[in-house]
Amino acid sequence: MARIRPEHAAAAASLVLVLLSGCASGAVAPSSSPSPSPSPSGEGGRDPETILTCQGVEVTAGALDERTPASSLPSELAALLEDSPVVPIDDLDDWFVAVSSDDHVVLMRELEPPVDLGGGDVRDFDLFSASASPGAMPIDDVWGVDVSTSCTPRIDLGGRGEAMLALDPDALPDPGDREIAMLATERSCNSGRPATGRIEVIDVVETDTAVELVVGVVPNGDGAYTCQSNPPTPFTVALERELGDRVLLDASVVPAHEIVAPAAGADG
Template sequence: MDPLATARVGLVVGIVTSAVVALAGCASAGNAPSPAPSATDTAASSTAPHPLDPDTILTCQGVEVSAGALAERMPASELPAELAALLEGSPVVPIDDLDDWFLAVSSDEHVVLMRELDPPVDLGAGDVRDFDLLSVSATPGAMPIDDTWGVDVSTSCSPRIALDGLGEVSLTLDPAAPPQADDRELSLLATEWSCNSGQPATGRIEVVEIVETETTVELVVGVAPHPEGAYNCPSNPPTPLTVDLQRELGDRAIVDASFVPAHEITAPTG
């Protein structure tokens, strides 16, 4: 199995155990995605989990964090006292209790704080957010907290492994064709996250990885860039996607293994 596939297997273990430290893989952020495999090219995997490379870069609503920082979760109380006081008293995005947050990025000019959401926030169409994130920087463009620091991002998000050259999609089961135990194919809906003028991503959805194990069907799906041009941002409709399986689905969980930890793919909500 190639390194990217091994990484996906570990991410699925993460959702089963709910422990980020159990994330698996050998891939680094520089690995390019492999071509989309067919079901006949994808062997069932019994690979034991390995720690995800701590230097692997994840993205959370466009903000980069490392897998190591996500696993380590250094308490936000480790911030310098002056900066901690600024954040707790910030009129821009006040933090009521730093003890709820951990440091995902910490440098002299950039700090990213995250806190886990329990339960996660389900925004519908497969968009489930596991964390709150606050990014502050010593840059002129940020929303100022004081003469030096400012907020540049405040959002909820779920970390994902970046797929070189491909955009992000959210996946749901197709409610018109819910999965059955004897199915040899999955009917899914893929919704492009980037602006596409409210149009589906027909012809651009790419299956990067399909890994079948005894307990899971692990999918990594992205979307190829759309043609150059100007696109506005009403909500994009879902694009139908059919995925062939090597054997009958049975009672295996269907998961999106691009997330860290992986997300189970369910019917759309909202």
């Protein structure tokens, strides 16, 4: 399993979104390529072995469902993590085990309420990853910290990049609308530019109560890109029938998030 180094985690954690702006144009139809797994409607039908990523760290859907208490870890390792001089775990009883092996452990705890960083970037969990790796920030002679961050698990988008979704505040939907104006902020480095022409609606699932969207970003071609924050990219989603009172959900994350407009004056 690939591990995220501290410098990468720090870069991810320092992500800052710019002021959301712009107006939608041109409805984006769902992709004809296969839908990612698991299905957007999620939790009840997920395969426990399904791999999700949380700020780049891999966890299984089963671990999120089972939530084995972190107190079940071997006592010596549990004590080591609680007393870590790098990032101490303040109360092990609040955490559950997402990954556990002889040389790697990932702990998570649910945030109540979630942390909303703006522009669709909502974090549901704290995550702590430690490993017996030379690149980790040392706790003792063997173990070190790879990552300490907040995150939300995401499904595999089949090679597309992640996007944070929000409603366009200048064109909020009405119940009679069949096209929804939205904003997508690319998470990958793109030199502070919008992802114009690369927003892809991978899947739309319409039910009587919700519209579940899976949206990704087609990767850029070869080239060097700096990693300042990217601006939101406007796009629209076409529905089969009027929106009515149904809620719009970002189903690329687990659990799915309601898609809302950015708060007035929010700068991410």
